[in-house]
Amino acid sequence: MTRLNLLTLIYALVLAGFMLAVTAQALPALAASAGPKNGEEPKAPAALVGSSLEATGEFVTLGDIFTNAGRYADRNVARTPQPGETLVMEAVWLWRLARGYGVDWRPTSTLDTVTVTRPSRTVSTDELRDLVRAELFKRTGEDDLIAIDLDDEEARLALNRDAVGEPRVKTFALDQKSGRFTAVIQGPASDAQRQVTIAGRAVPQxxxxxxxxxxxxxxxxxxxxxxxxxxxxxxxxxxxxxxxxxxxxxxxxxxxxxxxxxxxxxxxPPELVRRDARVTITLETENMRLTAIGRAMQSGAEGEVVRVQNLQSRITIDAVVTGENRVRAELPARLAANGDM
CATH class of the missing domain: 3.90.1210.10 (Antifreeze-like/N-acetylneuraminic acid synthase C-terminal domain)
Structure with missing residues (x-):
């Protein structure tokens, strides 16, 4: 090995040893910087607060949805639904929300959802109909013998649960000839932004x-x-x-x-005498009262004139029906005097 090569090898070993030493000293510091600061506990994974959420305000915050939501827990992340309506937060949307705010959560299935509802006070269809009837009375003077037929018999008005006061008719249009109307029903002053439009017909009864x-x-x-x-x-x-x-x-x-x-x-009028029925014939004058049994030749109601036959004399006369199977004869005076009844 030449002298130059030997010096190069020694230099490389010295340099490698220096880097190893620096790395060994840096690891504790890196580990310390990665851990909790100022005595903080390690951050726990987040979880859904629940599968359903009842919201009373205008917005849903991150902390309403997740436990351990971190420093953004008070951040508004969604607008609450209208009173009486429902908002479903799907699993994918929740996962993206968690990632965006650094929340340690991910769904285990598509069933990890949150259903948000807004508590409400419902103005029923009958209450809406009564408001229309009252408005109709003010405008036309018609009494309660009016049926209010709504085009939508399922119409409702959902107000905030804590709304104070009663709904009112905001606008009302009426066609006097056809009875057709359109009305806008608005919530009370404390919830005036809630309203519903209904239409129908006022039908006289x-x-x-x-x-x-x-x-x-x-x-x-x-x-x-x-x-x-x-x-x-x-x-x-x-x-x-x-x-x-x-x-x-x-x-x-x-x-x-x-x-x-x-x-x-x-x-x-009911037929008090039936055809062919036996009837009692009565004849009255100032001086006498005679009765006989006869047969009705016609049917008749009270006060009607029918033909009857005297069963004894076989004479047929006109008589006035006075009751059930009873008639009154009105004979010429000469016949009554001769006793021909």
């Missing part, structure tokens, strides 16, 4: 007595056969009977349908 069940022809109506319901006025014919008092005691001339208005022509 009428109270009418209708059969509870199907009624056969020939049946004489009783109070128990009828009930009072509200129907759209357009469905009730001008010839229909409305009040039970005009129907009770009347006889059906045809089959009557349950729940349907009864036309005037469908009822008549």
């Amino acid at each position: 009428i109270e009418v007595s209708v059969p509870v069940d199907r009624i056969a022809s020939g049946h004489i109506l009783r109070d128990s056969d009828l009930e009072t319901v509200r129907l759209p006025a357009a469905r009730v014919s001008r010839t229909a009977l409305v009040h039970a008092a005009d129907m009770v005691g009347q006889e059906a001339t045809r089959t009557l349908s349950a729940g349907q208005p009864i036309a005037n022509a469908s009822l008549r």
Whole structure:
């Protein structure tokens, strides 16, 4: 080995030894710098606070989602859903969020999700309908015999749970001819940004007595056969009977349908005398009262004139129906004087 080569080898060994020494001294320092500072405990892995979250504010923070979220725990990371609605944070979105803020978390499956809900106070469909009815009364003076038919019978208005006050009608447009309306219902002053637009039709109603069940022809109506319901006025014919008092005691001339208005022509006074039935004939004058048994030649209701035959004399006369199987004769005076009844 030449002298030059020997010097080169010695120089290389000396240099290598120096670097090894520097490295050995630096390792403790590097390890110290990588560990917790100022007596801090090692940082624990993060986890989801839970699979569901009820948010009351306008935003969701990093700390609402993860435990051990670190120095960005108070950072707003998502806007909360509207009252009554739901926001689902998917696993991939959560993983990206954690990586972006240096949170030590990763999903184990796609089932690692967080469902965010916003507590609310719901204004129901019936409450919305009542607001429209009240507004209609203020504008038209119509009473409560108005049905409010909404295009969307599932319409709701979700308010913040802590909203103070009641909703109100913000705008209202009405077509007087058709009854069509459009209304914007707004939350109270404390939650005025919440509103819903509803549309529909105001339908005039009428109270009418209708059969509870199907009624056969020939049946004489009783109070128990009828009930009072509200129907759209357009469905009730001008010839229909409305009040039970005009129907009770009347006889059906045809089959009557349950729940349907009864036309005037469908009822008549009940036939108290049936054709071929035996009847009691009464004749009264100022001085006497005679009775006889006869046979009805016609059927008739109270007050109607029917032909009857005296079974004893075989004379046929006109008589007025006065009751069930009872008639009153009105004979010429000469016949009554001769006793020809």
